[in-house]
Amino acid sequence: MPTVSCRYRGELRCEATHHGSGAVLITDAPIDNAGKGEEFSPTDLLATSVATCMLTIMGITAKSRNWSIEGSTADVEKQMTQSGPRKVEKLRVQLKLPQQLSNEQRSLLQRVAEQCPVKRSLDPSIHLELIWS
Known part of the structure; x- marks a missing residue:
């Protein structure tokens, strides 16, 4: 099915x-x-998939450790190519985690977010910029 x-x-x-x-x-x-x-748009969904995948993977990691990351956000800016075949050229993702997290917690969450399945599935020609705050 x-x-x-x-x-x-x-x-x-x-x-x-x-x-x-x-x-x-x-x-x-x-x-x-x-x-x-x-x-x-379909390409908006691609951008959305990257951000929600990262938040979800961080949520899974946090839940398994009894941490709260509720309120974490990811804002995505999508840029399309201006010449040649139309495709996503760049995704800029700004991720914000709750302030109460320690540096160690933040570091782990950033590492797992980098491994999200959607990010791993992106064509290497798409420039992905991650900004953490």
Whole structure:
């Protein structure tokens, strides 16, 4: 059985259904690529996947040690190529962890975030800049 089923709805919009949960998300082509920009674009989802994967991996590590990282954030800036084939050129991720964490805790969380499966799956041509605060 598939993990996700996607359907083209027309007008450069797609609907994706997650089989495990029934959750539905809609994508839309971005304004700078003939779309309406009313929903996440597929490349926005790529950027979102990197950030949420890092937060999730850190959450798993923190939970296993009875630490709280609730309130941690990741803001992502996505840059597309300006020439040649259209693709994601750079992702700049600014991650903020709670202030109560020790330096040792922060160091471990940063190391595990670097190993998230989405980051490992990115094409090496995508420049990924991580900024920790």
